Amino acid sequence: MFEQQFLVYKEVAETRNFTLAAKRLHMSQSSISLQIQNLENQYGARFFDRTNKGVSLTKAGEIFYDKVREVLNILNNAQQEVSELVEDARSVINLGATLTIGEYILPNILPYLYKERPDLDIKANIANTESIEQGVLERKLHIGLIEGPVPKQKELIAETFLQDELVVVVPYFHPWASRNSVTLAELTEERLVTREEGSGTRKVMEIALEERGLDPSKLNITMELGSTQAIKQVVAAGLGITMISALTLQRKCDHSLFRTLKIQDSPVYRNLSIITLAHSSQTKDERYFINLLHDRELLLSLINEDYCAMEMQCSDEEDRRER
Template sequence: MGKERRLLFEQQFVVFKEVADTKNITLAAKRLHMSQPSISLQIQNMENLYGARFFNRTNKGVTLTKAGEVFYDHVNNILNILTVAQQQISVLTEDQRALIYIGATLTIGEYILPNILAYLYKIRPDVDFKVKIANTETISQEVIEKRIHIGLIEGPAPRNKEIVVEKFWQDELVVVVPSFHPWAARHSITLAELAKERLIMREEGSGTRKVTELALKEMGLDLSQINVTMELGSTQAIKKVVAAGIGITIISSLTVSRECENGLFKVLKVQDSPVYRPLNMLTLAHTTQTKDERFLISMLHDRDLLEAIINGNCEDDKELYPCGDCLEA
């Protein structure tokens, strides 16, 4: 098969998948930087070639037919194989370093990922990492579009058949007060006490806010009783306001560990009602990971190692994993 013909087939597969994923020819054309007539023509050519109709067309968009669903699975497999082949060939022919694209939401990107990357830099200096910090929706979409190889998100994961969701860690949300607060000598508080205090919280729509409100509701606290006196768009801003004594907050324990060690904050728990949220890893379904991606995924599944990394207790990492081979999937 000539190079031009091979590239044409590959482009048609990409076009088909984009139309199937977006369910909209206009949107697919915009994402692929192609004209709408060109997209329609390529779909028509494929349907003629295979002798089957792949899409049901309506005024609201397009949906896959039964034949289209079968073809979609095969196209996915072909594109995944081509991607992996290209990566492996590039390393051989151009002597390129391995590169993994990681996406992370804010708390993970700021408080967990730096420790993970520092550890990986020591045991896998042959691998480079590019990191994007964004919200859950963006990370999920870029995993689907193969712009990110591994996504790490806080809280609920999106429902999508193209994404594999695996919990890799558990984060506790705790009540945080300044060290001079009347509650600082205590270890826990009641829901009734929490409802009366001035709360500083993340803005509406943030992952932390959603998880907190859901947990409080499940505990039996009417959300209308919460005295939210200030909403801020970042964890750092919240910590500064709490440190100034303006109010208290419910926040990830990961984000205040250093301040607690330095005596600036005191962490309290709601009596008999710990609040946890999962930290999830997103990967693309029906795809073949590279050796280096499998290495990272296996490491994230190693609970003991990950705990040591997050807590900064991996000084003797060579003894734990001399060359990382034991993490190979």
């Protein structure tokens, strides 16, 4: 009972909003208010100052918040350690990944894991950075894999496992196809196909432009798509050019469909990061998975591996193009 109250208290303290806390915990606002009131009555202290703009922690509330976090972390660690002692239990990792990682890295890692660790189940959720971050904070995800800027949350630990380059991609018949590089300023002259606003790839591109004194609003964005694969198909059809991750162009057929151009001004890189909950111990299986991501030589060999199904699909696309 008290664990539920502590979870409610922690959510209200971090969101500073009863309505938002209720939404995140899938509870009614009246139930949230009642549990906070019961806690204040139980400890004989007012933990929140309530105003029309929201709530703020009192001095007593700040002290109690720190203790609540400690208790919840202890309980979570105890649960994980006890779970590891259960014999013959199949190991499960609830994993969250953003789109580029989920589409182009995980599919090559999972067959390797299935072969090396058949006892390990990976339950993957592909979503945007904000959803992955929230999933880790709410302990629904054990590990999050994100691209681009890392969240500024003291509850989270972020560590880079790979660096990814953004490149300009044009169809093989484009006038730029014979070039090796372009400037960012030249992008304003072309029809641009991009990811939707809020995506990690889009954000990194906009930051790169701003850092070089260019206004992202000057780009001639003619199409926004929620999938890198969809963007590649549109570009291959000659409906525009794009700026996407070099990791998404590793398959053999990509080399015949597209030409990849580097940024002349200076290369645009972004970090691919692992996010986990701070003050929370990891199981041996979670550590195994994280160590795999940090094995750069192995990771790159898996990412660059082409599977037969991919090659067959690419051959079909090439045949259709030649016809």
